[in-house]
Amino acid sequence: MANIQQLEDLxxxxxxxxxxxxxxxxxxxxxGSLGCAEFFVSLYNVIMDxxxxxxxxxxxxxxxxxxxxxxxxxxxxxxARSGYFSxxxxxxxxxxxSRLQGHPTTHEGLPGIRIASGSLGQGMxxxxxxxxxxxxxxxxxLVYSLHGDGELxxxxxxxxxxxxxxxxxxxxxxTIDLNGQQIDGSTDQVLPLGNVKAKFEAFGWTVVExxxxxxxxxxxxxxxxxxxxxxxxxxxxxxLKTVMGNGVDFMMxxxxxxxxxxxxxQLAIGLAQNPETLGDY
Amino acid sequence: MKTYIxxxxxxxxxxxxxxxTELGKTNENVVxxxxxxxxxxxxxxxxxxxxxxxxxVGIAEANMIGLAAGMTxxxxxxxxxxxxxxxxxxxxDQIRQSVAYSGKNVKICASHAGLTLxxxxxxxxxxxxIGLMKMLPGxxxxxxxxxxQTKAATIAIADHDGPVYLRFGRPKVANFTPENQTFEIGKxxxxxxxTDVTIVATGHLVWEALEAxxxxxxxxxxxxxxxxxxxxxxDKKAILDSVGKTxxxxxxxxxxxxxxxxxxxxxxxxxxxxxxxxxxxxxxxxGESGTPAQLMEKYGLNADAIxxxxxxxxxxx
Numbered sequence: 001m002a003n004i005q006q007l008e009d010l011x012x013x014x015x016x017x018x019x020x021x022x023x024x025x026x027x028x029x030x031x032g033s034l035g036c037a038e039f040f041v042s043l044y045n046v047i048m049d050x051x052x053x054x055x056x057x058x059x060x061x062x063x064x065x066x067x068x069x070x071x072x073x074x075x076x077x078x079x080a081r082s083g084y085f086s087x088x089x090x091x092x093x094x095x096x097x098s099r100l101q102g103h104p105t106t107h108e109g110l111p112g113i114r115i116a117s118g119s120l121g122q123g124m125x126x127x128x129x130x131x132x133x134x135x136x137x138x139x140x141x142l143v144y145s146l147h148g149d150g151e152l153x154x155x156x157x158x159x160x161x162x163x164x165x166x167x168x169x170x171x172x173x174x175t176i177d178l179n180g181q182q183i184d185g186s187t188d189q190v191l192p193l194g195n196v197k198a199k200f201e202a203f204g205w206t207v208v209e210x211x212x213x214x215x216x217x218x219x220x221x222x223x224x225x226x227x228x229x230x231x232x233x234x235x236x237x238x239x240l241k242t243v244m245g246n247g248v249d250f251m252m253x254x255x256x257x258x259x260x261x262x263x264x265x266q267l268a269i270g271l272a273q274n275p276e277t278l279g280d281y
Numbered sequence: 282m283k284t285y286i287x288x289x290x291x292x293x294x295x296x297x298x299x300x301x302t303e304l305g306k307t308n309e310n311v312v313x314x315x316x317x318x319x320x321x322x323x324x325x326x327x328x329x330x331x332x333x334x335x336x337x338v339g340i341a342e343a344n345m346i347g348l349a350a351g352m353t354x355x356x357x358x359x360x361x362x363x364x365x366x367x368x369x370x371x372x373x374d375q376i377r378q379s380v381a382y383s384g385k386n387v388k389i390c391a392s393h394a395g396l397t398l399x400x401x402x403x404x405x406x407x408x409x410x411i412g413l414m415k416m417l418p419g420x421x422x423x424x425x426x427x428x429x430q431t432k433a434a435t436i437a438i439a440d441h442d443g444p445v446y447l448r449f450g451r452p453k454v455a456n457f458t459p460e461n462q463t464f465e466i467g468k469x470x471x472x473x474x475x476t477d478v479t480i481v482a483t484g485h486l487v488w489e490a491l492e493a494x495x496x497x498x499x500x501x502x503x504x505x506x507x508x509x510x511x512x513x514x515x516d517k518k519a520i521l522d523s524v525g526k527t528x529x530x531x532x533x534x535x536x537x538x539x540x541x542x543x544x545x546x547x548x549x550x551x552x553x554x555x556x557x558x559x560x561x562x563x564x565x566x567x568g569e570s571g572t573p574a575q576l577m578e579k580y581g582l583n584a585d586a587i588x589x590x591x592x593x594x595x596x597x598x
Contacts, residue, residue: 058355065351107382123347128348160348162341167336
């Protein structure tokens with residue numbers, strides 16, 4: 001298992017990948033991607049028990065679904081740096097004929113992706129279906145998923161959240177990226193989410209809070225706690241408090257960089273704050 | 282002229298239920314999901330036989346489609362069951378992204394399609410579902426005509442790797458196709474050979490087309506009747522071969538003429554062999570409450586309407 005310093009170095013490199021990918025095509029979503037870099041690095045390098053080779057059915061391994069598909073830059077970077085495809089392919093992000101579509105898809109056959117996402121609010125249902133398939137297959141591995149906090153405004157989530165508890169789907173760990181921001185402003189300004197923890201608990205879920213969602217040790221500890229609570233009849237929700245735009249000072253704590261790419265000068269500043277560690281693609 | 286015998290009227294939804302029951306016994310990967318309509322969809326027997334493979338999702342159709350998409354990851358073959366309106370329009374984006382674009386092996390099984398749902402009225406009588414589903418890339422769209430064919434279609438779609446929309450209905454209708462038939466997706470079924478007009482019909486309108494052919498025969502008009510159970514992929518060759526012989530065509534369906542079978546046929550003809558065509562379909566309208574027979578008459582979807590459309594189209598040859 002990688003040590004904390006190695007994971008932090010990898011996270012720095014992933015941040016560089018994110019910035020360079022969105023800068024090159026002058027489009028994409030850096031804010032949420034940067035906020036979840038530590039989570040993705042921890043998930044793919046430590047938390048999940050996964051196979052090296054990609055098989056769609058994911059039998060006998062932990063599998064992951066990204067519901068808020070617009071943070072594809074962090075997903076693609078971590079998938080590539082986890083060996084699912086060449087890091088050189090990150091050069092093709094959002095370009096014509098690329099497998100790295102603006103939002104993740106199975107359609108172009110990119111290894112690591114099991115469902116299309118981008119139209120929000122659908123990933124929880126898909127993850128629960130996969131979790132129930134695992135039970136039918138007597139597969140004791142887990143299903144992980146990630147959802148935006150603003151995404152909880154989509155009603156389908158609450159259908160799924162009610163279903164999961166009612167059917168004792170206890171082999172899922174659904175993480176909510178609580179960064180408090182969405183396109184038009186803070187979640188409080190757009191449509192307040194209220195007490196998310198109380199809501200999940202009222203629906204019958206076990207909730208684990210990770211208050212330092214950009215601290216790798218805190219993520220590892222929190223996710224280990226979440227894993228320890230699986231198999232007890234209740235679905236598990238992790239509330240991951242992150243800072244949007246984390247690691248690039250002018251992108252932090254604002255919704256302004258939700259879906260905007262840095263210009264040349266801003267890229268240079270962002271890269272200077274995140275020196276190359278493992279080598280750029 | 283070849284004639285067909287109604288061996289006893291049955292609802293096509295019961296054909297679905299019978300097919301699902303058989304699949305439960307023969308294919309352990311088949312799972313079923315239902316949104317609080319087990320009795321209406323005739324899924325009771327599958328549920329009783331295989332409680333571990335049956336998922337009651339409650340009144341939450343969007344979640345049902347997502348769950349089904351997820352269950353394919355792990356090798357399951359999910360059959361979802363609810364009314365046609367809630368199987369399509371209500372969950373279009375879920376089907377589009379999580380099923381069709383994602384290429385998932387989900388079978389969307391929809392009962393109570395069209396006007397023949399009857400008294401519940403327009404909120405439940407979807408007449409747009411064929412159009413919605415056929416526009417999705419990769420989606421197969423099937424509308425079988427009777428109990429026996431619906432059962433056979435249900436069994437057949439489990440062997441097709443990819444998303445399928447299977448449409449059927451509520452009322453008891455004539456059951457006239459062979460028991461235990463082999464169902465071939467995309468292969469039209471020639472029911473009556475004829476020389477003056479081609480009538481292609483789908484779903485409940487196939488029996489009406491046979492009744493119309495009898496009446497036309499008495500009037501000295503020889504109608505060729507083809508059952509197009511699969512609207513996508515469409516059996517173009519069967520249509521073109523037939524109009525090559527008859528020179529005109531009537532399409533008949535329990536659906537809006539916009540987006541239905543008729544439009545698919547018109548495209549084939551326009552790009553291959555322009556041919557006079559008349560549409561027996563609803564005319565860009567919602568339905569209303571009434572008995573199935575009353576509604577089919579009022580909205581022009583019965584044998585009489587097919588006869589009149591035939592007489593019109595023959596004059597245009």
